[in-house]
Amino acid sequence: MSFTLAIVGRPNVGKSTLFNRLVGKRLALVDDQPGVTRDLREGEARLGDLKFTVIDTAGLEEVTDESLQGRMRRLTERAVEMADICLFLIDARAGVLPSDEVFADILRRKNAHVILAANKAEGSAADAGVIEAYGLGLGEPIRLSAEHGEGLNDLYSQLLPLADEFEKRAAEIAPETDVDVSDDDDDDGPRKITQANPMQVAVVGRPNAGKSTLINALLGEDKMLTGPEAGITRDAISTQFNWSGTPVRIWDTAGMRKKAKVQEKLEKLSVSDGLRAVKFAEVVVVLLDVEIPFEQQDLRIADLAEREGRAVVIAVNKWDLEDEKQDKLKELKEEFARLLPQLKGAPLITVSAKTGRGLDRLHDAVIRAYDIWNRRVSTARLNRWLTGMLEVHPPPAPGGKRIKLRYMTQVKTRPPAFVVMCSHPDKMPDSYKRYLVNGLRQDFDMPGTPIRLTLRGQGDKNPYKGKTKSTPSRLRKHLGKGPAGG
CATH class of the missing domain: 3.40.50.300 (P-loop containing nucleotide triphosphate hydrolases)
Incomplete structure (x- = not known):
């Protein structure tokens, strides 16, 4: 079973830096000035063989009114109540401040599992602050450096028994839990989105x-x-x-x-x-x-x-x-x-x-x-449509020689992208391309979505070379890549 870890503490003690370290990428904004984080940010963290959800919170402030700082504090306290474990961070170089003592008392009352960590603890300048942290009454502090990745093994050692405890509880509850997983089975609509791919x-x-x-x-x-x-x-x-x-x-x-x-x-x-x-x-x-x-x-x-x-x-x-x-x-x-x-x-x-x-x-x-x-239109339908569009409004004839549109196919979705093989693509005016795009929108029911339309001549280099999965076989034939398969 996974668990949720909320990182809490005063502003500018390094919560977002540790958050980024645990999720393995820069998700949270980090800056020298305090109070950068205001909302709750969640990420999927990994520490050794432990996988869990980590929450970056706003810095705790000693205010309880309706000011911005007061609302930020209430949001953080809510995260504390929801989380399975709280990691209380102090700044080892600054030592224990009066506000740290206030917040340590709040955490003892609001969450059953609190781990204390003294961050920015690299070097001897942090020794005094680490010793002061014992006075918070939250047990032995972990000596951390979120910036340099030091002390994470000690954090792992404290998280592991708690993770095992949560997993044991889940195993005891699981047989009594009735989970309905049939909700999507009767969904015969065009949309197929799974929880694994929201x-x-x-x-x-x-x-x-x-x-x-x-x-x-x-x-x-x-x-x-x-x-x-x-x-x-x-x-x-x-x-x-x-x-x-x-x-x-x-x-x-x-x-x-x-x-x-x-x-x-x-x-x-x-x-x-x-x-x-x-x-x-x-x-x-x-x-x-x-x-x-x-x-x-x-x-x-x-x-x-x-x-x-x-x-x-x-x-x-x-x-x-x-x-x-x-x-x-x-x-x-x-x-x-x-x-x-x-x-x-x-x-x-x-x-x-x-x-x-x-x-x-x-x-x-x-x-x-x-x-x-995500819409895809078959090549056969596209070329029947293209024939009709050409009959209604033939392409221009620059210099007396009409541009010939020979073939059309869709090369990708997300957004829908189409390629038209034609003669003299460089001479096709934008107005005719807009005519084709507007026709695609109207006739294939694609209002609002971006549509990419590319014109290519017979001698143009194929930008989709090697991408056979997304390049239909008929288009590959027209691009000189051999006979179509199937």
């Missing part, structure tokens, strides 16, 4: 559009830090959950501002973290604020998702604040069509993260966008 969804937008509030509403719990302050979220935080029967890993990202306004080092790191989330996502939900929709930065974010080849859903948040809903919806659709023609047909959904209205429609729109993004 759909990757990123929620992006400008600061204060309500991204974290939306994800909390979908999760049914306050897992992401929210509030009136813009720019609360700094990391791209992912959470896996079951969304109305669909396994999903959803990413909450930092608000993206204009590049000229992104000046601080930390904000640059946050924005780049969000951009990486877009690149790894399958569906991108671009969240707009109904009071100021389709700002220039909104358009840039949506265009980025399209250029990265992601399925895109536009969601307009704070719909509960709008009085003239019908008129506003008509206005939004007109602006969408005018300002984002490259996403023609993509869904535009109105939601209220605060009240929960519209979340079912958002789920359906995300599923449909994902299905279209």
